[in-house]
Amino acid sequence: MGQFGIGQPVRRKEDIRLLTGKGRYTDDVHVDGQVWAAFVRSPHAHADIRGIDIAAALESPGVTHVFTGADLEAGGVQPLLYDLPFKDRNGKPMFKPARRILPTDRARFGGEPLALVLAETAEQAKAGAELVEIDFEPLPCVTSTARAGDPDAPVLYPEHGSNVAVHWENRAPDEIDALIAGAAHKVSVDLVNNRLVVAPMEPRCAVADYDAASDVITLYTPTQGIMTMQTAFAALLNIPKNKLRIVAQDVGGGFGIRSKRYPESIAVAWAAKKIGRPVKWRGDRSETFVSDYHGRDQVNHAVMGLDRDGRVLALRLETIVNVGGYCGDNGPRLPIDGGGRIIPCGYDIEKFYFSVKPVYTNTVPTDTYRGAGRPEANFIMERLMDAAADATGLSRIEVRRRNLIPTSKLPYRTQMDFVYDSGDFIGTMDMTVKEADWDGFAARRAESEKRGKLRGIGIASFVEQAGGRPTEEMRVKLEADGSATVYAGTFSHGQGHETVYAQMVEDFLGIPFDQVKLVQGDSDTTPVGGIGTFGSRSSMMGGVAIRRSCNQIIIKGKRIAAHLLQAEESQVRFEEGLFKVNVSSVSIQEVARAAADPSKLPEGMKAGLDENYLFEREPDAMNFPNGCHICEVEVDPDLGIVQIVKYTAVDDCGVVLNPLLVHGQVYGGVAQGIGQALTEDAVYDETSGQLLAGSFMDYGMPRAHHFPHMVAHFNESQPCKTNDLGVKGAGEAGACGAPPAFVSAVVDALSPYGVKHIDMPLTPERVWRAIADAKSKRAA
Amino acid sequence: MNVTLTVNGQAISRDVEPRMLLAEFLRDELRLTGTHVGCDTTQCGCCIVHLDGEAVKSCTLFAVQADGSKVTTIEGLAGTDGALHPVQAAFREHHGLQCGFCTPGMVMMGADIVRRIPGADDETVRHELEGNICRCTGYQGIVEAIVDAAAQARS
Numbered sequence: 001m002g003q004f005g006i007g008q009p010v011r012r013k014e015d016i017r018l019l020t021g022k023g024r025y026t027d028d029v030h031v032d033g034q035v036w037a038a039f040v041r042s043p044h045a046h047a048d049i050r051g052i053d054i055a056a057a058l059e060s061p062g063v064t065h066v067f068t069g070a071d072l073e074a075g076g077v078q079p080l081l082y083d084l085p086f087k088d089r090n091g092k093p094m095f096k097p098a099r100r101i102l103p104t105d106r107a108r109f110g111g112e113p114l115a116l117v118l119a120e121t122a123e124q125a126k127a128g129a130e131l132v133e134i135d136f137e138p139l140p141c142v143t144s145t146a147r148a149g150d151p152d153a154p155v156l157y158p159e160h161g162s163n164v165a166v167h168w169e170n171r172a173p174d175e176i177d178a179l180i181a182g183a184a185h186k187v188s189v190d191l192v193n194n195r196l197v198v199a200p201m202e203p204r205c206a207v208a209d210y211d212a213a214s215d216v217i218t219l220y221t222p223t224q225g226i227m228t229m230q231t232a233f234a235a236l237l238n239i240p241k242n243k244l245r246i247v248a249q250d251v252g253g254g255f256g257i258r259s260k261r262y263p264e265s266i267a268v269a270w271a272a273k274k275i276g277r278p279v280k281w282r283g284d285r286s287e288t289f290v291s292d293y294h295g296r297d298q299v300n301h302a303v304m305g306l307d308r309d310g311r312v313l314a315l316r317l318e319t320i321v322n323v324g325g326y327c328g329d330n331g332p333r334l335p336i337d338g339g340g341r342i343i344p345c346g347y348d349i350e351k352f353y354f355s356v357k358p359v360y361t362n363t364v365p366t367d368t369y370r371g372a373g374r375p376e377a378n379f380i381m382e383r384l385m386d387a388a389a390d391a392t393g394l395s396r397i398e399v400r401r402r403n404l405i406p407t408s409k410l411p412y413r414t415q416m417d418f419v420y421d422s423g424d425f426i427g428t429m430d431m432t433v434k435e436a437d438w439d440g441f442a443a444r445r446a447e448s449e450k451r452g453k454l455r456g457i458g459i460a461s462f463v464e465q466a467g468g469r470p471t472e473e474m475r476v477k478l479e480a481d482g483s484a485t486v487y488a489g490t491f492s493h494g495q496g497h498e499t500v501y502a503q504m505v506e507d508f509l510g511i512p513f514d515q516v517k518l519v520q521g522d523s524d525t526t527p528v529g530g531i532g533t534f535g536s537r538s539s540m541m542g543g544v545a546i547r548r549s550c551n552q553i554i555i556k557g558k559r560i561a562a563h564l565l566q567a568e569e570s571q572v573r574f575e576e577g578l579f580k581v582n583v584s585s586v587s588i589q590e591v592a593r594a595a596a597d598p599s600k601l602p603e604g605m606k607a608g609l610d611e612n613y614l615f616e617r618e619p620d621a622m623n624f625p626n627g628c629h630i631c632e633v634e635v636d637p638d639l640g641i642v643q644i645v646k647y648t649a650v651d652d653c654g655v656v657l658n659p660l661l662v663h664g665q666v667y668g669g670v671a672q673g674i675g676q677a678l679t680e681d682a683v684y685d686e687t688s689g690q691l692l693a694g695s696f697m698d699y700g701m702p703r704a705h706h707f708p709h710m711v712a713h714f715n716e717s718q719p720c721k722t723n724d725l726g727v728k729g730a731g732e733a734g735a736c737g738a739p740p741a742f743v744s745a746v747v748d749a750l751s752p753y754g755v756k757h758i759d760m761p762l763t764p765e766r767v768w769r770a771i772a773d774a775k776s777k778r779a780a
Numbered sequence: 781m782n783v784t785l786t787v788n789g790q791a792i793s794r795d796v797e798p799r800m801l802l803a804e805f806l807r808d809e810l811r812l813t814g815t816h817v818g819c820d821t822t823q824c825g826c827c828i829v830h831l832d833g834e835a836v837k838s839c840t841l842f843a844v845q846a847d848g849s850k851v852t853t854i855e856g857l858a859g860t861d862g863a864l865h866p867v868q869a870a871f872r873e874h875h876g877l878q879c880g881f882c883t884p885g886m887v888m889m890g891a892d893i894v895r896r897i898p899g900a901d902d903e904t905v906r907h908e909l910e911g912n913i914c915r916c917t918g919y920q921g922i923v924e925a926i927v928d929a930a931a932q933a934r935s
Binding site: 011012014015016017018019020021022023024025027028030199200201202203250251252253254255284285286493494495496660661663664667668669670671672695696697701703704705707709710734 | 807811812813814815816817818819820821823824826853854855857858864868871872873875877878879880881882883884887902905906907909910912913914915916917918919920921922923924
């Protein structure tokens with residue numbers, strides 16, 4: 001294994017470009033002759049639309065066109081429909097109304113796009129949008145997750161009569177309830193998993209350019225999967241796939257939501273063809289706040305019964321998930337068979353009842369955000385375990401130890417039909433406890449106390465699932481000059497695939513790292529079976545597809561080498577870039593050169609060494625990254641300010657392809673988890689339905705000073721057994737571990753006051769109030 | 781209005797609308813798209829450039845306010861021989877970037893910190909980055925990189 005092979009902390013190929021201003025993001029695309037687009041958005045959370053008057057806007061300087069949903073639909077644009085198969089226990093399917101790209105009858109959340117204005121400049125388009133007159137009849141609204149299903153809540157879809165889309169249950173609750181009723185210990189938690197604005201640093205943009213000669217629309221837009229987007233968008237535009245080209249070069253963060261279907265992109269693509277001029281839309285940050293899908297937003301009620309020894313007998317969990325004004329591609333799926341299916345995470349609990357109610361509200365639709373249901377699931381389990389420690393008198397470590405699935409029980413089939421193939425949950429926890437110096441905590445707490453600070457330590461053990469959709473296609477092509485090109489169906493948008501895939505090809509084929517090029521981001525060159533990068537799937541799905549493409553190259557290469565060396569194919573071995581027969585050998589570069597020259601090939605062989613592989617795994621043969629995180633905080637009891645002073649993570653990501661990059665994924669995931677737990681909250685005003693945290697002025701994006709220098713380790717003893725590379729996804733683990741570890745730490749710090757839980761985010765106000773309430777209760 | 785200034789060592793003179801922001805001038809007029817715009821409230825710092833040697837948020841200045849000034853953008857930070865600025869090199873070494881969108885602003889701010897506070901420690905750098913937001917890295921590699929470059933600047 002060379003300096004640039006698998007397992008090495010190789011510095012990234014993409015960095016030079018990105019560090020010198022040579023990245024090319026969607027807003028950097030300028031097409032000559034382009035007009036600028038602006039969207040008219042609903043100022044109301046909920047309103048009937050009685051009419052849209054575009055006359056004044058059309059008269060506005062520079063405005064060339066104004067379109068409404070009626071124009072788009074007359075032009076064949078289709079509404080968003082949702083592939084969500086959920087039913088209640090009586091077989092009644094989920095209510096999942098279509099979403100019109102630009103509705104003309106009713107607006108269901110503040111910021112919903114209702115009309116499109118095109119003009120010669122961006123300013124003119126915005127000025128024109130101000131002049132579109134929409135006759136609204138405002139309606140009462142509902143934004144609260146907990147109250148959306150109440151009988152007196154305003155209803156978004158009168159034809160359904162309720163905001164509850166479906167009441168999904170995994171089973172009947174009776175047996176579970178009986179077990180809990182008879183248990184020696186009973187614990188319960190009521191949790192709010194706060195709504196988040198995902199906020200990749202690149203605001204959403206779209207540029208569309210129509211070529212009349214070929215009848216092809218080229219759409220430049222941030223994405224996480226080129227071919228997935230091509231398929232979905234072509235269907236919405238009602239055109240054949242080959243008439244829509246999707247291009248994305250650099251994308252400034254995705255975190256799940258950049259893989260989604262967005263009305264703005266569809267409208268822009270349609271308009272470019274309609275008017276025969278390129279159209280550019282640059283969403284600003286405030287616009288992105290009300291038009292990008294939001295994340296999380298659940299309330300959970302969970303009850304657990306334990307025996308005298310602290311072993312869990314049964315679990316009952318009820319979740320309400322706020323899906324917003326419309327379904328979202330995955331919003332209702334997340335707690336059910338998305339990430340939420342990981343319940344009960346790493347714990348050996350066979351008896352559980354699990355119910356989910358997705359509810360419609362007058363808020364921005366929610367969808368996948370880093371972890372996509374697993375952070376929520378692990379948060380529930382970890383808050384329950386802390387409650388169990390409290391009820392049983394066991395330590396937080398011991399109660400987990402008694403309930404975590406021991407390695408001896410693997411492979412372990414969960415009640416939700418996942419099979420955990422590998423993992424050492426207890427060993428990983430022990431490693432973390434040691435690395436975090438849990439035993440030395442008392443001395444650190446005493447030291448903090450001297451400075452007037454309350455110190456707390458918190459722990460979270462978690463399991464998540466990675467791999468996502470079960471197919472992916474990659475192509476590896478050897479060029480005649482001996483270099484290699486990887487054409488990826490995945491889509492790197494910060495993960496560093498240009499680097500990791502090159503490490504793989506160096507390892508698999510012996511072609512030097514700097515001779516391997518990545519091609520991605522254009523539907524003209526992406527393998528047709530490409531899916532994309534989400535659900536921490538690229539290492540496994542893309543990686544295995546590269547491995548097997550390389551295997552095919554080696555097989556064909558052996559035939560060519562045998563021909564060149566005048567040997568039997570069966571005598572050829574491939575080692576470190578050389579095809580060897582006894583003492584003679586030819587390099588893979590020589591074989592590549594020969595492969596390009598039909599005269600040097602065995603008879604009947606097609607020229608070139610160019611192989612693609614469509615990897616199709618068993619749908620449930622995912623991988624299960626897991627870990628344990630320990631967080632230590634200091635709380636200022638007078639101000640309620642929490643400072644994280646120590647953070648230790650041990651992650652089991654299976655085989656680590658590049659520790660530098662995997663550490664980066666861990667730290668980034670932790671930061672998003674801490675953001676949720678400490679500063680972030682997409683707060684709505686319940687009366688007006690307006691998003692109050694509508695910009696970076698009002699929304700608590702975590703800053704550098706919120707974090708200490710973190711420490712992360714890997715438990716590499718458990719390679720994944722369901723894929724060729726032994727890898728497990730690394731992208732989302734941090735977001736699973738951080739919120740429960742952090743909340744556990746703050747609650748521990750406040751233990752002198754008897755505080756048992758504080759809802760996220762643990763802002764100074766909330767922490768201060770928890771202390772003040774505890775003090776006043778004591779005084780009373 | 782006319783604005784005459786030097787951008788990355790090149791003399792530039794243009795007529796612009798008085799309301800045009802410096803960030804828009806750099807991106808849309810000069811097509812120097814390395815300077816990014818990540819918000820509309822002066823919070824994120826993606827647009828930081830150097831104005832007469834000091835870090836400024838180019839989304840919060842009008843282009844005409846830069847009249848007569850020397851502006852350096854991320855495109856002009858590396859040496860004319862292509863050698864990376866020490867802060868750029870440190871970002872690569874410490875994996876201080878993932879998606880790269882906040883990176884130009886982070887690097888320009890980092891270079892400013894290193895110039896003002898050679899030997900800046902972890903806590904100082906975190907405090908100094910109050911006006912820069914990154915969503916990918918958890919700031920770990922960014923802070924390490926700037927601390928490293930600041931240490932080099934002192935030695």
